[in-house]
Amino acid sequence: MTFDAEQFKENLTARLRRQYGKDITQANKHDLFDAVSASALEIIMPNWMNTRKEYEAKPTKQLYYLSAEFLMGRALGNNLINSGIMEQVKDVLKDMNISYDFIEDEEPDAGLGNGGLGRLAACFLDSLATLEYPGHGYGIRYEYGMFEQHIINGEQVEFPDNWLKHRDPWEVKRSDLAVTVKFGGQIKYGKTPDGQDRFYLENAEEITATPYDMPIVAYGSNTVNTLRLWQASSPNGFDLQLFNDMQYHRAVERQNDAENISRVLYPNDNGPMGKELRLRQQYFFTSASLQDLVHHFVNTYGADFSKFPEYHVIQLNDTHPVVAIPELMRILIDEYNVGWDDAWSVVQKTFAYTNHTILSEALEKWTIEVFQKLLPRIYQIVEEINRRFVIELRQQFPNDYEKQNHMAIIHDGKVYMAWLAIHAGFSVNGVAALHTKILKEQELKDWYKIYPEKFNNKTNGVTQRRWLLFANPELSDFITKRIGHGWEKELSLLKGLEKYVDDDASLEELIAIKRHNKEKLAEYLKHSQNEFLDPESIFDTQVKRLHEYKRQLLNVFHIMYLYNKIVEDPSYNPPARTFIFGAKAASGYRRAKAIIKLINTVAERVNNDRRVRGKLRVVFVENYRVSVAEKIIPASDVSEQISTAGFEASGTSNMKFMMNGALTIGTLDGANIEIVEEAGEDNAFIFGLKADEIVKMKQEHSYNPTKYLDRNPSLAKVVNQLVDGTYDPSGLLFKEIHDSIVYGVEGQQPDVYFILADFDSYVKAHEKLAAEYADKKAWARKTLINIANSGKFSSDRTIEDYVKDIWHLKKVAVK
Numbered sequence: 014m015t016f017d018a019e020q021f022k023e024n025l026t027a028r029l030r031r032q033y034g035k036d037i038t039q040a041n042k043h044d045l046f047d048a049v050s051a052s053a054l055e056i057i058m059p060n061w062m063n064t065r066k067e068y069e070a071k072p073t074k075q076l077y078y079l080s081a082e083f084l085m086g087r088a089l090g091n092n093l094i095n096s097g098i099m100e101q102v103k104d105v106l107k108d109m110n111i112s113y114d115f116i117e118d119e120e121p122d123a124g125l126g127n128g129g130l131g132r133l134a135a136c137f138l139d140s141l142a143t144l145e146y147p148g149h150g151y152g153i154r155y156e157y158g159m160f161e162q163h164i165i166n167g168e169q170v171e172f173p174d175n176w177l178k179h180r181d182p183w184e185v186k187r188s189d190l191a192v193t194v195k196f197g198g199q200i201k202y203g204k205t206p207d208g209q210d211r212f213y214l215e216n217a218e219e220i221t222a223t224p225y226d227m228p229i230v231a232y233g234s235n236t237v238n239t240l241r242l243w244q245a246s247s248p249n250g251f252d253l254q255l256f257n258d259m260q261y262h263r264a265v266e267r268q269n270d271a272e273n274i275s276r277v278l279y280p281n282d283n284g285p286m287g288k289e290l291r292l293r294q295q296y297f298f299t300s301a302s303l304q305d306l307v308h309h310f311v312n313t314y315g316a317d318f319s320k321f322p323e324y325h326v327i328q329l330n331d332t333h334p335v336v337a338i339p340e341l342m343r344i345l346i347d348e349y350n351v352g353w354d355d356a357w358s359v360v361q362k363t364f365a366y367t368n369h370t371i372l373s374e375a376l377e378k379w380t381i382e383v384f385q386k387l388l389p390r391i392y393q394i395v396e397e398i399n400r401r402f403v404i405e406l407r408q409q410f411p412n413d414y415e416k417q418n419h420m421a422i423i424h425d426g427k428v429y430m431a432w433l434a435i436h437a438g439f440s441v442n443g444v445a446a447l448h449t450k451i452l453k454e455q456e457l458k459d460w461y462k463i464y465p466e467k468f469n470n471k472t473n474g475v476t477q478r479r480w481l482l483f484a485n486p487e488l489s490d491f492i493t494k495r496i497g498h499g500w501e502k503e504l505s506l507l508k509g510l511e512k513y514v515d516d517d518a519s520l521e522e523l524i525a526i527k528r529h530n531k532e533k534l535a536e537y538l539k540h541s542q543n544e545f546l547d548p549e550s551i552f553d554t555q556v557k558r559l560h561e562y563k564r565q566l567l568n569v570f571h572i573m574y575l576y577n578k579i580v581e582d583p584s585y586n587p588p589a590r591t592f593i594f595g596a597k598a599a600s601g602y603r604r605a606k607a608i609i610k611l612i613n614t615v616a617e618r619v620n621n622d623r624r625v626r627g628k629l630r631v632v633f634v635e636n637y638r639v640s641v642a643e644k645i646i647p648a649s650d651v652s653e654q655i656s657t658a659g660f661e662a663s664g665t666s667n668m669k670f671m672m673n674g675a676l677t678i679g680t681l682d683g684a685n686i687e688i689v690e691e692a693g694e695d696n697a698f699i700f701g702l703k704a705d706e707i708v709k710m711k712q713e714h715s716y717n718p719t720k721y722l723d724r725n726p727s728l729a730k731v732v733n734q735l736v737d738g739t740y741d742p743s744g745l746l747f748k749e750i751h752d753s754i755v756y757g758v759e760g761q762q763p764d765v766y767f768i769l770a771d772f773d774s775y776v777k778a779h780e781k782l783a784a785e786y787a788d789k790k791a792w793a794r795k796t797l798i799n800i801a802n803s804g805k806f807s808s809d810r811t812i813e814d815y816v817k818d819i820w821h822l823k824k825v826a827v828k
């Protein structure tokens with residue numbers, strides 16, 4: 014990209030003048046952030062326009078990634094790096110006496126996602142653009158993203174994430190492309206003005222969907238793809254009649270109801286909510302996106318829809334956008350008079366579905382009542398899809414009525430979104446090898462039997478541009494000094510670092526880099542939450558959503574155990590450790606919130622006990638999010654990936670830690686398995702039961718948690734300390750957690766996630782880890798081997814896999 018420093022300065026001052034009526038001496042941090050971003054967008058804009066033109070001029074297949082979540086984080090630093098103007102911009106700012114670091118922290122995260130699934134979508138967009146594939150995102154422009162987490166009195170308190178309080182300099186509103194989405198109403202059949210008999214809706218509620226585009230800037234090429242996010246509003250504004258009648262509240266009610274659709278991200282991950290507003294959100298953005306695609310298609314190619322799949326492939330990010338399937342049927346049949354069979358054949362060639370979870374409670378289903386009332390015509394179409402499918406099922410399984418019922422898209426009063434996706438689409442993929450195997454052999458085995466050709470694995474990945482090049486500049490320089498550039502676009506080149514695993518100077522340098530990143534994190538946490546971290550200690554980190562299956566509780570039990578052990582035996586002298594947590598709990602997930610309270614209570618106790626000072630510290634990082642992950646991950650020595658085997662579909666932070674030189678302590682779950690395959694068993698700390706052992710114990714009901722308590726008094730002590738007054742004088746605060754482990758509550762089995770079963774081997778893995786850390790060189794050597802073998806976990810590799818097996822896209826070079 015060409016960079017004209019004078020032009021940039023001019024743009025910057027012009028923006029300050031026009032938007033804020035200020036000159037450079039008057040501008041505050043935020044004004045500067047906004048002006049720098051807007052000026053950077055000016056530079057990116059020609060490429061964005063050229064990319065569009067190129068895609069128009071040379072019609073090829075394009076990918077549309079439909080996702081209710083895009084966890085983009087901050088844009089400025091990433092866009093400057095990807096467009097190759099970071100250094101130039103820094104120089105210009107220095108010239109003007111502005112420190113870049115100073116303004117970078119002004120940008121709010123675009124936190125339009127919960128966790129892994131949303132961040133994966135963001136990494137995919139980065140890789141698609143960088144690899145010069147025509148691939149775009151479609152989603153919702155939530156006015157409020159993932160809530161802001163404060164810790165008050167050790168407890169999570171949620172605050173709204175008002176990320177759009179100031180304008181977002183990166184978005185471009187496209188009012189010219191607004192569409193209407195209809196809800197409710199009655200189905201009618203009758204003549205259109207041109208005499209055709211069609212279904213249409215009467216008395217439907219109409220909502221306006223307005224797109225806001227964000228640029229997705231390639232690294233090292235001219236491609237700029239688009240993330241298009243829809244905002245909801247009322248087409249009629251407020252009701253002037255009611256306003257004149259002085260019924261002010263009712264006058265704006267309609268407007269508010271409409272805007273509520275894109276108001277806020279649901280903060281649940283892996284555990285759905287059957288709330289109508291959520292289904293409204295899903296239909297809102299999928300309908301708008303499909304209308305957008307079909308309008309564009311008809312304008313460009315005419316109404317021969319048999320060509321639609323040649324130009325479009327739509328990837329459904331979990332079941333959240335699956336209602337797109339009947340919506341495309343509706344548009345083709347009701348708006349373009351296509352026959353059922355032709356419409357169905359278009360759908361079957363267009364949609365592919367990714368599954369991200371094996372938790373059965375997370376499989377989305379909607380009661381017929383809610384679904385039919387909100388989307389009457391869509392429901393009718395799903396019914397017809399189901400009617401035809403059930404005929405096939407009867408032929409396939411003539412006497413197996415249970416299977417016929419269970420596999421029906423509509424059964425037991427509900428619509429099963431995953432079933433609809435598997436039946437209608439041409440591809441079903443899991444997100445790590447073990448996950449896909451479990452889908453085929455257990456969770457979706459009946460489906461695998463009838464549609465084996467649809468099933469495939471696509472192991473997740475992360476973009477090294479954000480997670481290494483941007484987040485860890487020192488390590489990036491270390492790499493480039495040794496293997497040159499190129500790894501930024503081809504991560505497997507990191508393999509070249511293996512030459513240096515026995516080079517003392519390299520290991521020393523690696524140790525120094527980690528040390529410096531730890532100091533920077535310590536500095537940040539001192540300012541942000543007045544925490545004091547010792548960079549000499551092992552930084553042992555578990556950052557991810559708070560969920561029972563992820564077993565933050567196992568981590569806490571180990572810390573309580575260590576604490577007891579150090580207190581009981583003052584001569585016990587393990588290496589100093591800092592345990593770092595970051596986690597948001599879904600706001601309605603009581604037990605997850607209790608675990609946050611427990612972590613903070615243990616932290617409070619441990620951090621204030623002189624007897625363990627200098628040996629043990631626990632830090633809960635408030636409001637964990639993408640921009641904080643960018644600081645924590647490069648500073649971590651140990652990556653905690655300790656889910657119950659079989660439950661974490663893939664995990665992606667495990668990959669980010671690996672490329673930043675942290676060693677994994679983990680179970681053989683999700684992508685951890687592939688990580689140790691690449692790095693070697695000796696270069697990670699693997700413990701615990703394996704997925705098949707867990708399944709077996711479950712099936713045989715042979716798991717008896719109390720057995721582990723009888724066998725291991727120090728574990729029994731830890732568990733008892735939840736209720737004996739050690740951490741909470743009332744003994745009540747953590748009783749629910751205690752009982753869920755020891756007895757089982759609310760009809761659940763005790764210790765559903767096998768914490769007690771894995772405790773011993775977890776402790777042993779930690780002991781091994783602590784012993785090995787004493788030899789800093791040997792440790793550094795292992796981290797270098799991990800870095801060198803992390804190439805597989807680039808989302809570039811994942812995207813190439815999707816392209817080869819599912820999307821079949823061609824690269825489009827942009828001039």
Ligand code: 26Q
Nearest residue numbers: 129130282283285286369444661662663664665
């Ligand atoms: C569904 C219905 C209603 C409200 C919310 C939801 C909902 C929202 C988000 C359900 C699930 C999610 C998110 C799931 C998720 O992040 N799964 C993770 O996906 C990652 C990327 O594939 C994997 O690495 C993780 O293992 C998986 O847990």
